[in-house]
Amino acid sequence: xxxxxxxxxxxxxxAAVSACRCTAAGPRARPRVGAEMIETRGLxxxxxxxxxxxxKTVEAVRGVDLTVDEGEIFGFLGPNGAGKTTTLRMxxxxxxPDGGTAVVAGADLRKNPSEVRRRIGYVAxxxxxxxxxxxxxxxxxQARLYGISRADAQARTARVLEAFNLAAYADRKxxxxxxxxxxxxxxxxxxxxxxxxxxxxxxxxxxxxxxRAHMWDEIRRLRAEGIxxxxxxxxxxxxxxxxxxxxxxxxxxxxxxxTPEALKREISxxxxxxxxxxxxxxxxxxxxADFVNKxxxxxxxxxxxxxxxxAAIPLVLRALDAASVPLGTIExxxxxxxxxxxxxxxxxxxES
Amino acid sequence: MKLLRDTWLIFQRQALLLLRNPVWxxxxxxxxxxxLLLFAPLLKPxxxxxxxxxxYEIFVPGLLVxxxxxxxLFQGFGLIAELRAGVIERSRVTPVSRFALLLGxxxxxxxxxxxxxxxxxxxxxxxxxxVVLGNLLLAYLMLALISLMTSALxxxxxxxxxxxxxxxxxxxxxxxxxxxxxxxxxxxxxxPGWLQGIADWNPFSWAVxxxxxxxxxxxxxxxxxxxxxxxAVLAVAAITWAARLFARSVR
Numbered sequence: 001x002x003x004x005x006x007x008x009x010x011x012x013x014x015a016a017v018s019a020c021r022c023t024a025a026g027p028r029a030r031p032r033v034g035a036e037m038i039e040t041r042g043l044x045x046x047x048x049x050x051x052x053x054x055x056k057t058v059e060a061v062r063g064v065d066l067t068v069d070e071g072e073i074f075g076f077l078g079p080n081g082a083g084k085t086t087t088l089r090m091x092x093x094x095x096x097p098d099g100g101t102a103v104v105a106g107a108d109l110r111k112n113p114s115e116v117r118r119r120i121g122y123v124a125x126x127x128x129x130x131x132x133x134x135x136x137x138x139x140x141x142q143a144r145l146y147g148i149s150r151a152d153a154q155a156r157t158a159r160v161l162e163a164f165n166l167a168a169y170a171d172r173k174x175x176x177x178x179x180x181x182x183x184x185x186x187x188x189x190x191x192x193x194x195x196x197x198x199x200x201x202x203x204x205x206x207x208x209x210x211x212r213a214h215m216w217d218e219i220r221r222l223r224a225e226g227i228x229x230x231x232x233x234x235x236x237x238x239x240x241x242x243x244x245x246x247x248x249x250x251x252x253x254x255x256x257x258x259t260p261e262a263l264k265r266e267i268s269x270x271x272x273x274x275x276x277x278x279x280x281x282x283x284x285x286x287x288x289a290d291f292v293n294k295x296x297x298x299x300x301x302x303x304x305x306x307x308x309x310x311a312a313i314p315l316v317l318r319a320l321d322a323a324s325v326p327l328g329t330i331e332x333x334x335x336x337x338x339x340x341x342x343x344x345x346x347x348x349x350x351e352s
Numbered sequence: 353m354k355l356l357r358d359t360w361l362i363f364q365r366q367a368l369l370l371l372r373n374p375v376w377x378x379x380x381x382x383x384x385x386x387x388l389l390l391f392a393p394l395l396k397p398x399x400x401x402x403x404x405x406x407x408y409e410i411f412v413p414g415l416l417v418x419x420x421x422x423x424x425l426f427q428g429f430g431l432i433a434e435l436r437a438g439v440i441e442r443s444r445v446t447p448v449s450r451f452a453l454l455l456g457x458x459x460x461x462x463x464x465x466x467x468x469x470x471x472x473x474x475x476x477x478x479x480x481x482x483v484v485l486g487n488l489l490l491a492y493l494m495l496a497l498i499s500l501m502t503s504a505l506x507x508x509x510x511x512x513x514x515x516x517x518x519x520x521x522x523x524x525x526x527x528x529x530x531x532x533x534x535x536x537x538x539x540x541x542x543x544p545g546w547l548q549g550i551a552d553w554n555p556f557s558w559a560v561x562x563x564x565x566x567x568x569x570x571x572x573x574x575x576x577x578x579x580x581x582x583x584a585v586l587a588v589a590a591i592t593w594a595a596r597l598f599a600r601s602v603r
Binding site: 035092094114117118120121122124126127128129130131133137142144145146147162227267 | 441446
């Protein structure tokens with residue numbers, strides 16, 4: 001899939017891949033066009049903490065292999081403490097890995113971190129503005145820290161303020177901003193120098209539902225402009241709705257990778273629940289159908305496990321109709337990413 | 353070039369933030385002025401000198417050095433607030449010179465200290481203090497070196513401990529003996545031999561002696577160059593150490 005990206009003012013053509021590189025098990029839904037933006041092999045980090053006299057070593061990240069393609073929104077999903085932020089901070093040059101290799105935006109993370117810094121943007125979870133300076137001052141300073149001239153920094157700042165809907169508050173002090181405005185300033189700071197890839201750590205944590213929806217739009221807009229976006233999240237719906245591909249992380253390791261669709265399909269397929277008066281009759285008719293992988297009979301319904309629920313529904317209707325079995329209701333249940341997490345780790349993400 | 357440019361950018365931002373809260377400069381001036389008004393009058397009889405001018409010649413240099421030491425040592429608190437706000441981390445992901453991150457801040461502290469020093473000197477002129485301009489500028493150079501050193505030291509310690517609760521007692525513990533052993537409030541000429549012996553190991557007592565010689569008009573006194581050299585060496589050492597801490601990836 002090809003996108004023509006317009007980055008705030010400067011026209012930049014980007015052949016961007018979105019979405020789909022599926023796991024080895026799954027089929028490739030869409031061909032892959034772009035190059036790798038991030039590639040890591042065996043990335044490791046452990047921390048030593050002292051509790052009294054005892055030294056405790058915690059392996060925060062234990063060998064992460066991941067590939068992020070150019071132009072996609074890549075999500076790191078996992079519970080708090082899974083190692084998502086640590087991995088992100090390593091890729092953003094903030095902490096040094098203990099082992100492994102990584103190439104970020106074409107530069108070697110271990111050998112040439114300063115080149116990596118020039119090519120990436122990083123937005124921390126807690127935000128990063130001085131209370132007493134204004135958004136405009138912050139953006140100009142940030143651009144100038146990347147070596148951009150004063151005039152260019154001012155022009156870029158004006159464009160970015162416009163693009164992020166911040167122009168009206170640009171000259172007010174940051175401490176007067178709402179949570180959503182502050183977050184937009186943070187992200188604007190992360191992309192003012194036009195990085196190839198931007199890391200967003202939990203970009204919507206603490207936002208109200210409306211600001212959250214706006215933030216998703218902003219993030220999609222970054223992708224449309226050709227910026228690769230790498231986010232961490234512990235929200236299932238965010239990973240599902242926003243990300244082209246995700247890796248699920250638990251306990252310092254990646255337990256699954258792929259598009260949200262492929263991951264969900266891979267684990268269980270869909271469930272079609274057919275409400276009927278005589279489940280036994282329905283089971284007789286549908287049990288032998290070749291699109292049904294598995295069938296469960298309940299008091300007033302049968303549950304069919306199928307690969308593609310949407311495709312199975314008409315087949316179910318036709319089969320029951322042909323056998324003159326009266327149909328009450330029909331429902332489609334699609335597996336969630338939580339089901340994926342449950343399958344891979346044995347616990348629910350909501351619980352952890 | 354990049355270092356100069358980056359240092360200027362950081363300095364500018366820090367100065368801007370300080371000017372938005374000028375109350376800190378006033379607070380910084382208020383205490384020394386209190387000393388000047390309420391403590392200095394005791395000095396003429398206590399030091400057994402003939403005129404007020406003579407008493408201020410001894411007291412004002414000590415006061416200025418005190419200001420430079422304390423002003424610098426407590427700058428780390430601001431940095432801890434910045435660490436918490438995430439602005440340090442934001443700077444560290446950019447290619448900005450790590451050295452500039454420290455130097456820009458320490459220079460801001462030094463400039464604000466010099467502003468305070470000028471105010472105090474002007475006030476002291478009202479109390480009949482007289483000092484040659486060239487000597488005064490050299491004395492300010494000494495103060496600038498002290499301030500660079502103590503603020504860099506404070507930033508370094510702040511980066512290492514990352515908590516106000518640790519920084520405050522630590523700085524107080526360091527500052528108190530330094531203060532008492534430097535002859536800042538009263539010259540150590542009154543001190544018993546053993547106390548003078550210990551004070552000789554306190555670099556700040558050399559600085560105070562140097563500044564006093566300058567205020568006395570004794571430009572050729574060995575204390576002047578000795579004090580300047582010692583402060584310059586320590587300032588370079590403190591800045592180098594703290595800049596390395598800025599560069600190292602912490603946490």
